[in-house]
Amino acid sequence: MGDVNDKPRRRYSSATRSEGARRTRQAIVATAGALFVERGYAATSLADIATAAGVARPTVFAAFGSKGALLGQVLDQGLAGDDAPVPVAERPWFQPVWSATTPAAVFAAYAEVCLVIGRRAAPLFEAVRRAADDAPEAAQLWATLQDNRRAGARMVVAHAQRLGPLAPHLDADTATDIVWIYNDPAHYAALVSERGWAEDRFRQWLADTMCQTLLGGPS
Template structure:
C-alpha cells in the first residue's frame, strides 16, 4: 500500500502560511531591521530553526512574503499565467492594453505596495535588504521586457523598444508608487496616472 503523505504536506503548507503571515505583520509593523526570526517564529507557533530551515534567514523570508503578496497566494503559478493578466494578453488595441496594464499594475501595487514602502524606507541599511531590492528590480525588468516586446511585435510602441522597456520599468517601480502615496494618492489615482502616461509616452 502506497504511503499517503497528504496530511503531512497539508501540515507543512499550514506551517508555511502561518510563518509568512507572521512575517508580513512583523515587517509592516517593525520594519526590516526590527523584525527578528525569533519573533516571527513565536508569532507563528514554530521554532526559529523551522523558519531558518524553510527560508534560510530574514532576507529569504522577506522574498517569500513579497512573492506571496505579488501573486495573491502561495500557488506555484507565474504571475503572467494568472487569470488577472488575461486582459493584458488579450487586449486588441493600445487603449485596451493601457487600461488593462494599468489595472494590473494597480492590483499588484495594492498587494505588495505597503511592504515595499517599508523596504524602500530602509534601503542602504542592510546588504541583504539591498540585495532583495536588486532582485525585485531585476524581476520587474523581466516583466517590463516581456510586455514591451509583445507590444513591439504588434506595432504598438511609440519609440525605441529598449527605451520603452526602461520607461515602463521605471513607471511601475514601487519607489514611484511610494512617492505618490506620500502625497496622498490613492490606488485609483495611480491607475489613472499610469494609464494616461502609458498612452502618452510608450504606446502609439
C-alpha cells in the same frame, strides 16, 4: 513473518501532514510580512516572527533557512498573491495584457496589473528598499526586484509592439525604461496610500500616462 492476526497499520496521511506544513509556512510568511513592514527588516528577528506566529524558532529556520530567504518568500507571495508556483505573467489577473488587441489596450490592462501589485506589495517593496542600506541580503533582493520589474516592462512593451507602433521618437529600450519607471509600486504608495486617491483614479491616471508617453495619445 508476522502473526496472521496482525492488522495492517493505518497509513499516516502525508497529504494531511503536507497541508499542515503549508499552513504553518503561510502563517510564518504572513506574520513576517507584517513585522517587516511595521518594525523594519533589521529590527525583526526570526525569534520575533516565531513568537508572533505561534511556532518555535527552529520551525521558522527549518522552513526558510534564513531571514533573508524568508524576506524573499514574503516578496514572492506579495507579488503573486499566493504560494502557487505560477509566474506572475501566467496569473489569471495578468491575462488581459496578453488578450489585448491594441497597444493602448495592452497598457490599460497593464495599469490594472500595476494596481493589483501595488495594493499587495507596495509596503513590502518599501521595507526591502529601506533594509537594502544595511543588509547585504536585502540589497541583493532589491537589485533583483529592479531587474525583474524591468524584465516585466520589456515583455509588455514587446507585446505592445507586436500589435502596433510606439510613438515615433521611441525605441524599444527607451519605452522599456519608461514602463519600468511607471510600474514601481511606490506610485501606488504615494498616490493611493498617502494621498488618498481612489484606486480607479490611480489606474486611469497610470493607463493614460503610459499611453500618452508611449503612444502619443490617451488610453
